[in-house]
Amino acid sequence: MIRRAALGLLLALAPVCPMPAAAAVEESRPAPEAAPEIVVVGPWQGIPRPVGRDEEGLWAEADEMERRIASSARRLKDKALEAHVRGVLCRTVGDERCRDVRVYLMRVPLFNATMLPNGAMEVWTGLLFRTASDDELAAVLGHEFAHFERRHSLAGYQRARRNTDAAVWLSMLGVPVVPEMFIIGWFGFSREQEREADLLGAAYLRQSGWPGDAAARLWQRLIGEARATATGRGRNPDRLLKSGIFDTHPGMRERATYLAPAAGANQGIRPESVVSLRTALRPHWGDLLSDQLGRNDFSGTDFILEQLNAILPDPDLLYARGELYRRRGHPRDLETAATLFTAALAMPGARPETARGLGLVELRMGKRESGLCHLAAYLGARPDAPDAAVLAPLVKDMPPCQP
Amino acid sequence: MSAVTRLAAVAALLLAAPAAGSNRLVPPGTPVTVARSAMKVTPPVEMNRLGARPGRQAELWTLDGLPLNRFLLVAGVAAGQPMLRERDRKDRPLPRFDPAVDATGLFDFFSQSLTAEIPGVTITLVALEPAERGGCSGVIASWRAVTTEDEVERSGRALLCIRNAQFHAVSLLAPSLHYFERDRPVWQALVDSVRF
Numbered sequence: 135m136i137r138r139a140a141l142g143l144l145l146a147l148a149p150v151c152p153m154p155a156a157a158a159v160e161e162s163r164p165a166p167e168a169a170p171e172i173v174v175v176g177p178w179q180g181i182p183r184p185v186g187r188d189e190e191g192l193w194a195e196a197d198e199m200e201r202r203i204a205s206s207a208r209r210l211k212d213k214a215l216e217a218h219v220r221g222v223l224c225r226t227v228g229d230e231r232c233r234d235v236r237v238y239l240m241r242v243p244l245f246n247a248t249m250l251p252n253g254a255m256e257v258w259t260g261l262l263f264r265t266a267s268d269d270e271l272a273a274v275l276g277h278e279f280a281h282f283e284r285r286h287s288l289a290g291y292q293r294a295r296r297n298t299d300a301a302v303w304l305s306m307l308g309v310p311v312v313p314e315m316f317i318i319g320w321f322g323f324s325r326e327q328e329r330e331a332d333l334l335g336a337a338y339l340r341q342s343g344w345p346g347d348a349a350a351r352l353w354q355r356l357i358g359e360a361r362a363t364a365t366g367r368g369r370n371p372d373r374l375l376k377s378g379i380f381d382t383h384p385g386m387r388e389r390a391t392y393l394a395p396a397a398g399a400n401q402g403i404r405p406e407s408v409v410s411l412r413t414a415l416r417p418h419w420g421d422l423l424s425d426q427l428g429r430n431d432f433s434g435t436d437f438i439l440e441q442l443n444a445i446l447p448d449p450d451l452l453y454a455r456g457e458l459y460r461r462r463g464h465p466r467d468l469e470t471a472a473t474l475f476t477a478a479l480a481m482p483g484a485r486p487e488t489a490r491g492l493g494l495v496e497l498r499m500g501k502r503e504s505g506l507c508h509l510a511a512y513l514g515a516r517p518d519a520p521d522a523a524v525l526a527p528l529v530k531d532m533p534p535c536q537p
Numbered sequence: 538m539s540a541v542t543r544l545a546a547v548a549a550l551l552l553a554a555p556a557a558g559s560n561r562l563v564p565p566g567t568p569v570t571v572a573r574s575a576m577k578v579t580p581p582v583e584m585n586r587l588g589a590r591p592g593r594q595a596e597l598w599t600l601d602g603l604p605l606n607r608f609l610l611v612a613g614v615a616a617g618q619p620m621l622r623e624r625d626r627k628d629r630p631l632p633r634f635d636p637a638v639d640a641t642g643l644f645d646f647f648s649q650s651l652t653a654e655i656p657g658v659t660i661t662l663v664a665l666e667p668a669e670r671g672g673c674s675g676v677i678a679s680w681r682a683v684t685t686e687d688e689v690e691r692s693g694r695a696l697l698c699i700r701n702a703q704f705h706a707v708s709l710l711a712p713s714l715h716y717f718e719r720d721r722p723v724w725q726a727l728v729d730s731v732r733f
Contacts, residue, residue: 428652
């Protein structure tokens with residue numbers, strides 16, 4: 135009897151814990167035609183304040199987490215870059231919404247940004263590395279702010295607690311509980327929140343005058359990177375593009391698809407938006423590149439750098455690709471690296487490390503005189519470089535030369 | 538107890554034993570062979586050698602535990618081999634050693650291998666200087682590292698060198714606060730004692 139009553143309770147709870155079948159998105163099948171989903175930005179109700187014990191607890195935890203972020207050794211303490219990222223956020227969501235947000239840049243070479251329920255936003259350098267322009271950055275920051283505005287942290291916490299409470303009650307009543315049932319429900323719920331944040335983020339883009347296709351454009355590039363990485367490592371690239379039942383985010387292709395109709399008429403990347411972000415990133419480009427190269431993902435990195443350079447040619451991007459090929463060092467890679475470094479040096483604003491890269495490649499290719507000449511040029515521009523003590527003896531007795 | 542039961546008990550005991558050898562104390566003042574290679578180092582103080590090795594050609598030593606002082610010794614990595622054990626070749630591939638690499642490339646090889654070994658680590662090169670010990674020529678590298686795990690800033694120093702077309706390394710990674718400077722003389726003594 136008790137078991138039957140418990141089973142009734144389980145069925146009554148079913149909408150709270152959606153079963154996985156609907157959640158798995160088979161993206162290889164064409165999606166049925168549906169009316170495009172358009173979300174409109176509503177009036178700002180003021181910075182969300184914690185209401186009730188649940189939210190007060192979440193805020194207390196967020197405050198503690200923010201203290202750790204602010205003092206972390208991973209934090210990129212560059213006021214100019216922080217101000218640039220914050221400026222992009224404020225333009226996107228408006229000064230009123232932006233007022234109480236704190237932005238922290240963290241040196242982590244992965245694509246991610248998060249926002250705590252107390253208004254602290256964390257942006258990882260791996261995201262900045264892959265973002266082509268201010269409007270693409272705006273798309274990600276707007277998405278994160280949408281989570282904040284819709285109080286998704288609280289909803290997620292309450293949902294998780296309801297599910298675990300239900301599991302405890304059911305097990306006490308003697309109903310065999312399968313924990314995965316609740317866990318899978320949580321993952322589906324998380325994907326729905328991500329979708330909601332994507333669409334509200336697209337609304338911010340439209341209202342603030344950024345090109346509305348920025349998010350879809352960024353996702354398309356990330357799809358390309360994921361495919362290139364998978365192919366380079368001998369994996370099936372299509373596997374990565376589906377959202378499975380254990381994914382917390384919608385699949386990349388699914389995102390690119392539903393974001394496209396929300397883009398509006400204002401579309402296309404603007405050169406000034408690209409230059410603005412690249413100028414802000416330039417002082418950190420060496421570290422960003424070094425962190426990315428450390429991931430040992432030749433194909434994915436090559437794809438991203440080539441795509442970014444195709445948008446707007448840039449000596450930093452050519453230098454980065456040159457380094458990628460130089461470090462792999464296959465015989466044909468040296469030729470490619472030399473070509474890339476040479477092209478970068480022909481552009482205004484090439485960093486001195488480009489001459490270093492070309493010099494080292496030329497030495498390996500047996501072009502000693504030209505190689506040493508480029509190394510001398512590098513050391514002339516960077517006498518305090520970390521590797522100056524190793525390279526200086528090579529060019530000690532060099533006559534003056536013009537690379 | 539039947540023979541079958543006894544055999545099962547022995548098998549269970551064998552399976553329960555750690556796969557890697559146990560940790561050992563290394564006495565000071567005695568040359569010790571690293572990773573069954575031709576390289577020997579002489580510790581100036583008693584040190585702990587971990588039984589679980591990070592690779593066929595690598596060993597981990599410590600004084601107070603790996604988070605506080607991590608001595609990574611690498612010996613005899615041949616052309617085309619990774620510096621450490623490749624745990625996940627598909628998702629976290631390691632770079633392969635190329636003996637034709639220039640002196641600056643030794644640090645690229647070393648740091649890229651560490652990045653795959655220590656999750657979430659970011660490494661910043663501070664300085665490279667030429668170095669040679671026991672006929673092994675290369676560089677001494679100094680760097681800073683931060684991991685996502687504990688967000689402590691660490692300093693690193695390593696002899697990275699090539700001998701007989703094989704890669705060798707003696708490195709220390711320790712928290713910049715206190716431990717690195719305290720343990721640096723131990724690392725220096727290990728480096729100065731490198732023999733083949």
